Amino acid sequence: MLLDHLSNGLAAIRTQIGAIFVSLELSRSTWLVTSLSPGKGEKMSKHSVKAGAIAELLKLFAALKRKAQARTGESYPIITIQEAGLDGFWLHRTLQSEGVESYVVDPASIATPRRRRRAKTDRLDGETLLRSLLAYKRGEPRVCAMVVAPSPEEEDRRRLCRERRTLIAERIVHVNRIKGVLFAQGIFDYVPLRRDRRTRLEALRTGDGRLLPAHLKAQISRELDRLELLLDQIAAVEREQDALLAASRPAGEKAASNPVAMLLDLKGLGPNFAAILWSEAFHRQFTNRRQVASYAGLAATPWRSGGIEREQGVSKAGNPRLRTTMIQLAWLWIRHQPQSALTQWFKANSQRGRKRTIVALARKLLVALWKYVTAGVVIEGAVVKPGA
Template sequence: MKAVIAPSETPTAIRTDLAAIFVSLELSRSTWLITSLSPGNGEKMSKHSVVGGDVTALLHRFAQLQEKVRSRTDDEVPVVSIQEAGLDGFWIDRVLKANGIESYVVDPASIATSRRRRQAKTDRLDGEALVRALLGFKRGEPRVCAMVRPPDPGNEDRRRICRERKVLIAERVEHVNRIKGLLFAQGVRDYEPLHQGRRKRLEDLHTGDGRPLPLHLKAQIIRELDRLELLLVQIAAVESERDALLAAQKDTVVETPAPAAMLLDIKGIGPEFAAILCTEGFFRHFDNRRQVASYAGLAPTPWQSGTIDHDQGVSKVGNPRLRTTMIQLSWLWLRHQPQSALSFWFKERVWSNGGRMKKSAIVALARKLLVALWKYVAMGVVIEGAVMKSV
């Protein structure tokens, strides 16, 4: 028999004595659903929708909510808003704060949900869940949800450079692989599309059975080369912008060196790694090393229940670009900084496992290296055994 849960004899009502109007925004391309809980209205949540992107209508609705509360209670109460981090970015949050509204952006994955197999999901239910999460957060309940700290527009714009370069590099790999695949099917194995003489070399190619390249195949490869060369020009332009940004930070005369300049002084860290670390991670303020590792998704995820106690690996809940970059940098760190304390730690750990589990050890090294680099740029703590480029 299934256990029947008896209803509570003394149901706990939602507190509405926080003297504020709590509002959640469910954002979509066509409509914005506004769910609100106002003082003096009991536990009833009102819902109203406006056209997506109509900020004027949104602010007008907030004013109407304040006027209704004023007519019921004769009190002036502020509006506290919450929305999920998503496709709309942070511009709505900036508009609300500019108009004197207390606004929060929440990580949607941090809100507790039902674990039933078939879970109902509608904008109405999501809006109510956001209001309840906002209420718990304002009450001071621990770990009720995780609020996102929106970056300022300058930092948000600067990180576009490295992100665009990553997209262009991925497209370049696709075109190179497609050209090589087309030629490999004809018996050509030694053609390199990225070499300077790629077009002249294409004219001299023959198939594996001695025929000239087929006419339509050659035309397709030429069009692929046109797109590839456009990508090479755009990658060079993006890298020039990145180098100019790093040079501007390095040439700035201040008492404390810029993080980018400090990172570039370490052997094994080039302009791309320095730019990603600064624009994706070190532009933020962290209180401790746990926050640094958690932001990159490199924090451990324990599983404990009774006598069961094991680690599930890193959480991967964080900035994926920063996490990927740190794992790549960790492999290069072993090559360029073999005498550092971190490299010795990695070698000893792998040796103790009989040469196995290098991948899990490199992830642990990435977490340690990220924390060490954060201490270096934030507090000037030099990494033990690290070699600088000047030396």
């Protein structure tokens, strides 16, 4: 059996863990596998596997189990850990389907040396991951933050909102490029998103009264081609999103307790906001309001040491899409829910700075919406849409 402490004296935590611990340091070309097996003391073994070679990885796991059994006479399970990142969760799901206990950790939650210049290599990262896994399995509190892997259905469902955000960002780029090119010719009132954009392009005159040069006109025409393609794709994504929301809203009495239906009933929340909140946040299980704010990166980060006490602002260590959406929704909430208690709080505290106060309102609003969709706690003073 593997002991977490070699001394025979008393220790704060003393446990025997019967397992082979493995950390996976993933990259595009190779995977570095660091393992710690019973019967080898504190010696860590390192192996390299070609990236994506699942059969080779499982073969290595089988070899580790055979060697551990030969040394100790017992069979041990394998427990793996990997960082959340570019590879997503497909490897985690594959290992679980093979009967391997797998964990995905938030890399920012792992303690590292605080030296100004610290050594960083894949070998050192693999050992750090392995030590974090050992501490986590021993039950040490807050040693690291394990990521809750979404199901394939949940992961696929939130792609619509994320694709729409990407397409809108590309649309903004093309619109600004067209406006910038025309601005240099003294044209300030052309709106590329209008339906008559092609007709108005033919009638445009430069600031000194000339027709648009041929090459400039051709460039803008090609930009409009790309812009119109984006508009069609955005419309298609929004139709799929509306269909998904409609399918998720049950009919009859169950509709009153459905998260999507409850969000859409509130004035100021449209299909896009409801879809983002549902797919990015409220499909998860949270224990308390602090976890909700932390997941969105809206939790406060105080700095207190001795007589020093100051606030560093929000952590931003959460879901950036949810955080951005909540900031936007907070501004809309003030406009569409002027009589709510949250809006009154914002007006009473906005003298401290509107930017800081709107972030605090976004945090309060997210917590209030979470309580509303999970426990049915009505937001004080909130107005529902007519007919809801």
